[in-house]
Amino acid sequence: MQRRMETTSTPRGAGIALLITLATTVGGARAAENLLENGSFESGFEGWATTGPVSIGNDAHEGSNAARLEPGSGQTAEVSQWIEDLTPRGRYTIAARIRTTDRLVPPILGVRNGAQIGKAHGWVAIDDENRWLERRFEVHVDDDATAFEVYLQGWQTDRDAVVEFDSVRAWEGRQPPPEADPGEPPWAEAPVITIVPDAGDSLLRNPGFDDPDGGAWALGLNATIETVDAVPTLRLLSTADTSRTSQPLELLLPPDGEWTISVDVRTDPDVVGTVYFTGADEFLVTRSFTNTDWQTIELDIQTGDRWLRQGKLTLENWKNQPGSAWFRDVRFTARGDEWSPTVESPPARTSEVFFDDFSDGTLDPDRWLISGKAWGGDNGGVAPDNVILVEDFDDGEPIIALRLEAHGDLYSGDLEHNGRRTRVGAAIATRDYYASGRYEVRARVAPEYGTCTAFWPFHYIDHRMGEAEYWHEPNPRRNTEIDWEFPTDLAGSDTGNFSFTKARTNSWGGQFGGEGGEHKGRKVLTDEFGKPLDLATEALDGRYHTFTIEWRSGSDLGDEAINRDDVGSVRWLLDGRLVDELHDVEFGQGNVPFRAARFWLGTWFPAAGYAGDVGWTGNPDFDTTAAHIAWVRITPFDEPRDQWVDETVPNLAWAGPDEYPASIDPIESITADINLDGRVDGGDLAILLAAWNTALAEADLDGSGLVDGGDLARLLADWTMP
Secondary structure, eight states: OOOOOOOOOOOHHHHHHHHHHHHTEETTEEOOOOOSTTTTOTTTTTTOEEESSEEEESOOSSSSOEEEEOOBTTBOEEEEEEEOSOOTTOEEEEEEEEEESOTTSOOEEEEESSBSSOEEEOOOOGGGTTSOEEEEEEEEBOTTOSOEEEEEEEOOOSSOOOEEEEEEEEEESOOOOOOOOTTSOOOOOOOOOOOOOOTTOBSSSSTTOOSTTOTTSEEOTTEEEEEETTEEEEEEEOSSSOEEEEEEOOSBBOTTOEEEEEEEEEEOTTOOEEEEEEETTTEEEEEEEOOSSOEEEEEEEEOTTSOBOSOEEEEEEOSSOSSEEEEEEEEEBOOSOOBOSOOSSSOOOOOSOEEEOOTTSOOOTTTEEEBOOOOSBSSOOBOGGGEEEEEEEETTEEEEEEEEEEEOTTOOSSOOBTTBSSSBBEEEEESSOBOSEEEEEEEEOOOSTTSEEEEEEEEEEEOOTTSGGGGGSSSSEEEEEEEEEESBOOSGGGTTOOBTTEEEEEEEOOSSTTTOOEEEEEEEOBOTTSOBOOHHHHHHTTOOEEEEEEEEEEEEOSSTTSBEEEEEEEEEEETTEEEEEEEOOSBSOOSOOOBOBEEEEEEEOOBSOBTTBSBTTBOOOOSEEEEEEEEEEEEEOOOTTOBOOOOSSTTTTBOOGGGSOOOOOOOOOOTTOTTOSSOOSHHHHHHHHHTTTSOOGGGOTTOSSSOSHHHHHHHHHTOOOO
């Protein structure tokens, strides 16, 4: 933000004080003291230690000097400096200006020896070669340290490259984010998230062209936003090229719906302008106009018997016409039944228990999303067609199970996804977001090597430079991810020894390095007698097991998570038996997440190569396999450290409501089986008695609205004999 300075008469001393104040103010906040000596190298390398081919260059970002590093083959160039008298457990910000002649030889800005976690920033985008760039991140001092080492590095390389550093800074605490350099466009901020609209909302962003840069509109050739009669107006000038502007509709329109798109338009004499709306399956509604005075034209949109995808509104002036077409005030109003995977932005905090046993024979689009994404290397991702509802048995009781199918390298069927017929799995996720809590899945895993059965809360952000969080870590990405994954090896000396008696129990805190600090659990699974439990054998025999993640984010002292007063944890349990646990750190950055996430269940192919095999689950030498899900329960803990923030792209590659699996007839289950363990016994009685005289839905067996003697009678009537 720039402010106009008014000229007034001030005493000479006051003027000097004002200049000092302005010189030490950055982005509206007072700059902190630089803890590094000679950070701009104006005194050469005084205060710095050097290794390898380093020199002082005179093409600096500020002042006269910059550090010039020329790494070579087998020779790393480095400049380093210790910072003393730091506060144990304190947070510090490290910053520098960097430049490289080759993005494949990035300048490395790092901290080591005394930091809680050593960190380094070392990447440059392809368009940023030969430019001075700002780099910064935060680091914590270890709890028994009072110093750490800052280093500037050009790593050994066979490429002919020069890396440079200038304006190296270190400050105590979190600092205000920097701003774009003068003359540069403002840095991008977080994208706007499209959510389910209310009736009457605009289905378009920036419908009045209030943003001179277009906002959500893609301004094509000779497309400008001008002010005409004090009203923002889009001008499309015809030349040898067609001029057009468009905006995609990031929503699905439901069947049997009607909408009207209205826009005020005019043209210069002898010009024909056009407005058209397109969608998938060759959907097209178009209207041309030639009026030279302002008029309102309308497009009537009717979806018929199908959901409309890939909608896009385009405003156009065809090439080789003698002038401009003009547009203002576009109206495209929601009915309220349009579809977006995301309901609210940011996600709504929820403390209600989530439970679904699919007993009504449907997969509810209001509760679940079906993924069409791909990750993990050489595979076809996950396909909506592989999500199926089937009848099954759990401990002798009939159930409806969700089948998550996976197609291996021997698959010969017709299903194709992302250009692949093999290595295609299936995955679903909750539509809502959940933070700390108990996540329970009653399932039997896909019993073939080469595919992974997994259950995991997942959330990620790719911060943009216009967000303060971008400058907190070397990598802009932040993860929340806690995994149950099967099968695996135990790594180390066990690499490649895949087994369904072993599981991965991972936790990615997402708080440093961008990807998060990973707890890489590799555990042997055992039964209630302590013997190895083979989940593949169990699945082939039709036996279900309950997989639990207990995630506690804890709480901090309100000091931006530096110090915890309640240390969080993650516990992985199989049929109630503890398999692995992780406890967070008391200060700084750990591996226990705190951002609310969607909860995923899936079968997918880790196909990036591992220990001589296709992936870390082995080789997918099978035709078809599947995991089966009997029920899912999420019990929120609602802990103080939980955060509810947007993902960067929460709406990417989800199936539409018409791509969900076909419904099947519901199966009547034991009505009094409150805890859903397949039996009516003391466990159910305990829950019922604890809920006595309340309206707890699970224990209100007779639907009277109150847990009382009628419900007790129903439970005793259904009691399961030993």
